[in-house]
Amino acid sequence: MNNEVAIFGKPGSIAKFDLTENKSIWVGELESKYIPYSISQYQTYILVFSYSKWGTKAMIHCFEEATGNMLWSGLAKNLIANGFPFYPHVLGDCIFFMSSPKEIAKLNLQTGKLLFKKTFNKSIFSSYGMIIISDQVYLLSKKDAKIVDKISGSVETCNEIEKKINLKELSASLGNGTSFMSSISLTHPQPGGDGGVAAMGGDGGGGGGGE
DSSP states (O other): OOOOEEEEEETTEEEEEETTTTEEEEEEEOSTTEEEEEEEEETTEEEEEEEETTSSOEEEEEEETTTOOEEEEEEGGGTSOTTOOOOOEEETTEEEEEEETTEEEEEETTTOOEEEEEEOOOOTTOOOEEEEETTEEEEEOSSOEEEEOTTTOOEEEOHHHHHHSOGGGOSEEEOSSSOOOOGGGGGSOOOOSSOOOEEEOOSOOOSSOOO
16 A cells, blocks of 8 residues: 655745655755745646745745755746746646747756747737647637747747637637646636637646646
8 A cells, every 4th residue: 555645835845745654755945935835746847836925926946756856946927927827838848838928938847947938929819828739839819829839939820720620619628648737827817818718738747737
């Protein structure tokens, strides 16, 4: 019988705890006075979204699930616009996400290096959701579809999807592969717009939640 193990957060740290043996397996330290708000697993990576004591600053930390070693950390404002949901999609050792209603970004999970952060053209009346199908990254709205170059981050219109499905009728979507909904996405309200397509999906593992 396997031991009961879970990861818990408290002000200043997170810990992988063995409830069966009543002991910590490892403890990961956060910056002083930062309080974990949500914890999510992506493959072998643990992402922690935390706020300062008074809720004025947000940080994202990445830990190794097996050892608890912190791989990187940074202020959330350097990755996403204020108030915009952090809703990452995993592909290999990288995550793709929308950093604002009109920006897309790619980050290496091992190093925390931001590989690109690009603005794309969009109507003020459209909002997009990201989805990964096989190994391709798409942006979907109720008005059109776009395809993202995984290396450069450039975005182009994708007419092929519009020929195959009626985007106006879509209210949600799910990419192929092991997919999950990120609990981190719940730390911010969803952006407004035309309602977009609640796009979820992407190759990634992890048990919990996500895209």
